[in-house]
Amino acid sequence: MVRRGLTVRVAAVLAVVVAVFPATPAVSATPPTPMGAAGSWRIDLSTVDDADVNVSSVSGSLTLAGPDNTVDTPGSSGTFITPARRLTTVTGRVSARVSADVPAGTTVDLDVRGRDDTGGWTEWTPAGREFPFAARTVQARISLSGPTGGPWPVVHSVELTASGGTARAAVVTEPLTYRVYATREGLVGGKTSNGHVIAQRDHFVSFPSTKSVSPKGTGSYTAKVCRTDGTRCEFAPVWEVGPWNTHDDYWNPSDERATFPTLPQGTPEAQAAFQDGFNGGKDSRGRAVKNPAGIDLADGVLWDGLGLTGSSWVDVTYLWTGTGGALGVITTAGAPLNLRESPSTSAAIKGVAAPYAQVPIECSVTGESVSGALGTSTLWDRVGPDLYVSDTYVKTGADGPLAPPCP
Structure with a gap:
């Protein structure tokens, strides 16, 4: 780490x-x-x-x-x-x-x-x-x-x-998703690179690049991390740099990647070093790479969000790499927000969304009335396939639905 x-x-x-x-x-x-x-x-x-x-x-x-x-x-x-x-x-x-x-x-x-x-x-x-x-x-x-x-x-x-530059307009694109190896962040009581003091069962993630670190108390860079069987996911802000390297934005194409441009897009340097002996099996600081990690998970993400007990392969969506679409910020009193299988508080829990996480709102639907941090409403937002959250916990800056009705 x-x-x-x-x-x-x-x-x-x-x-x-x-x-x-x-x-x-x-x-x-x-x-x-x-x-x-x-x-x-x-x-x-x-x-x-x-x-x-x-x-x-x-x-x-x-x-x-x-x-x-x-x-x-x-x-x-x-x-x-x-x-x-x-x-x-x-x-x-x-x-x-x-x-x-x-x-x-x-x-x-x-x-x-x-x-x-x-x-x-x-x-x-x-x-x-x-x-x-x-x-x-x-x-x-x-x-x-x-x-x-x-x-x-x-x-x-x-x-x-x-x-001015070329001043190109943003083109609507889907965010990138790659399967990478996740390790535990741990380090409770330490400080992340954005100044956050790591708490017990905390909810944030870390990537080996400074390009995607959210300022303290924000989720401007948020990742969706899911078990490989898709049974549980968490939306969590990026607050730390690591594991292994500090300038390995491996999700970017080679002409944009800060270091190790010869590696395939989506392959962390640590994974290539561990599995294939890339760079002599060492990271950018010359240390022998002991695992193929491309993401660190805070304890709450690992244990509570995903229900994992240790290091594991996960599917990661780097949400900031997509453009266009409605976005909302998870706003709670401090605890993560449950992701429901349907728009009801009695529906099955499919994971959580961490406070400050910035989630994509695919569409909105009427469901159970909920009194949340932002008021009372029957409006629910779909933030992924079969993943719903009450709109009363999602700050969008808009009154009423921000996205079209769900089909």
Whole structure:
């Protein structure tokens, strides 16, 4: 269960600012594109909030707050997430100029993501790269790492520029599904990479890539994990990085995959290393791979959601890889929400949806009246084949049905 290592991607995507700090290594990259500029703005680095992890602001500059208290982290790391910014026009790319002190042995990464008005977020991607579709709202994430005792990097200023790119419209696609090997996350009391403190029988999942980590208290990246016989499923937010690798977005095609592009799409590097001796049977940090895991499951997902007792092959749907369709956020008082076989509280339970999970609403149907977190209603949402939840626990931002009636 390897987590939270950060790699140097900034050098390829951020513009050099050397005049201010000539004595320190500067972060470098291609300059912002001049095509159809949609506006530039500076990130406010002076305020750190609950969405940020192990960072602090000192005289308006951003640095690590202290030694890392997340589990299994080599050195110290932290992240700073900006508020989402709605643009006056759509954009296909967000580039950046960064002024930073980056001592040897430290890194600064700047990733961005975007969404249009109809669906979810793109994956976190290095600034300057084109989004897969035109975005109206954008957000940035600054990741810092360094030795446990320092020195640590210091980010003095960040300016973002939104530009046109090709501004492709989102095409409705089904999310990707692959069968991968799941292992137990465990580590109760430790911290995930987004700052969540792991509780007993917790409900979240972990993938070996930083591209799909949801900010704390959100499910902007949610996975549907099912037993291979389809008898039980859980919708759970992605809050952690691991197992084994930290930049293995194996669900993406080779031209988008951050590392190991020669592997077949859908094959985690750990699986190839364990089964076929790929990379000498080692992960990206040179450790011998002891299992083929492509996902870690928090204890509540493993034991309560899926009813498993140990490591197992599972079918995983990476919900954020699909576009189009209605989405809702599971809203409960803290406990996961039962998935019912039909729209009734007496129907068979087919699994659960974790708090904060973002679920696809295929259609809506009238069923048993339920009083839930969002009121009282007879409306139920179908979130998968024979999987229903009361609409009174699904925040959609709409009054009434968000999707068409079920056939």
